[in-house]
Amino acid sequence: MKIRKGLISDIQGVIAQSRERAIRSVDTERVLMYWHIGKIIFEEEQQGEDRAAYGTFLIQSLAEQLQPQFGSGFSKRQLYWYVQFYRTFPNVSALRTHFNWTHYKTLIGIENKEKREFYKAEAAKNNWSARQLERQVNSQLFERLLLSNDVKAVLQVAREEKRPTDAKEIIKDPMVLEFLGLKREAAYYEKDLENALITHLYDFILELGNGFSFVARQKRIHLEGDDFFVDLVFYNRLLQCFVLIEIKTDKLTHQDLGQLQMYVNYFDRFEKQGYENPTIGILLCADKNDAVVKISLPENNKSIIASKYQLYLPSEQQLIEEVKKEIEKLDHPKPTE
Structure with a gap:
């Protein structure tokens, strides 16, 4: 006699679920x-x-x-x-019943109440493990989001009191990719970085932010005999739009922005459904000149975002300095020519 195929796996599933519930209890x-x-x-x-x-x-x-x-x-x-x-x-x-003691030790160590509330809300919403929560705190996620948002908006999105309407509300600049294990001093090609991101896709999606799912790699675009390839394609269910990522391992140029704008235009005209929002393009680059980005794109641009990446966790002081720079830009804007 033979036992039913799949019976063992059914029992194993019940055992695993019961053990998990017992541990959580x-x-x-x-x-x-x-x-x-x-x-x-x-x-x-x-x-x-x-x-x-x-x-x-x-x-x-x-x-x-x-x-x-x-x-x-x-x-x-x-x-x-x-x-x-x-x-x-x-x-x-x-x-929170699904937070363990390690979650709470990390949260207790955060003195700023708004910052602590943000991480508590994000950890609960995204079901972060204690390790994931610790990594997000160490990578200064809260401070990075504040570079392009105010505290109120960041907390509202985290608590799901507000749906994000602008990509900058959930996309960080800079992005921290220390989980790739690449040496910051080493020379590597864009393909190397792309391969590393695919290998660590789960961690990369966590770093990208809320609501992302992977769609394609090296997505082919054929235009009257010419082929182009978008490095990475994602979809964001909160923004309800495609998100295209182009990788540059050197300093961003206006030509890079133009190429990504073409990809975004293609997706808006041939891939996007009527109920979806306009496509967003992210240029993930090793370095960028904000003035070049600003001048290369339309004033009301909301479709292209240039985000630096770094291969190591930033110090709190580094991000404090970045926040100060952004505040100074707002308080003392440069006169237009």
């Missing part, structure tokens, strides 16, 4: 336990006349008694984390 209970412990300690701290001194004494005393019995999860350092957890999220109903 344990993670949820652990998070709630830490929150309640933090609440108890915090409320006890408020009873002391010198709250800071009493709090230090209280945590030290609790650690000495709890750690030998329950292990390293109840060290002085960990108990401080639990108190900070309660202080940061005082409303237990606001906790």
Whole structure:
């Protein structure tokens, strides 16, 4: 006798799902336990006349008694984390059931409330793992989006209170591609970068932003005997449009912008459906001159975006300097000729 084909895989699927639910249940209970412990300690701290001194004494005393019995999860350092957890999220109903303790440790470490709310909303909406959340914080996603948006707009899109209507609301400049593992000093061709992006497609889509799905690589465009190839084609369901990406491993030129504009025009005329929005083109380049970009494109341009890429995580100071530059441009615009 033979067992039904696929029976083993069905059972394996049930086992995997049950184990995943069990792990999530344990993670949820652990998070709630830490929150309640933090609440108890915090409320006890408020009873002391010198709250800071009493709090230090209280945590030290609790650690000495709890750690030998329950292990390293109840060290002085960990108990401080639990108190900070309660202080940061005082409303237990606001906790996300699919966030584990590592998610919350990352969020607790973010002092700015608006920044923390942004990452909390994005992690929940996109179902980021704790590792993905940490990577997005380390790559300064919030600050990069602020380079072309204000805080209110960034938070509204993250919380799904507003649908993005402009590509700049979800597309970052610069893009951080440290996951490719390419050396910043090394020489490489555009094809090398394209191959690396395809190999790490999941990470690249995460870096691109919300709502992206992959459509094609080296999409052929045939125009009266001449063939052209678009490096990468994506579709964004939030913007409801095609997104074309051209890769340049050197400094962007106005010829590059013209070529991408041709590709965008082709998609708008021959690929786009009537209910879809105009196609967006992204020139992913190693360097760019913003003035060249601005002058090469129409004043009301919303279809072409030039975004620098970098092969390493930026420091917070680097992005602070970039934000300052953008603010200065707004406050002191250059006079027109």
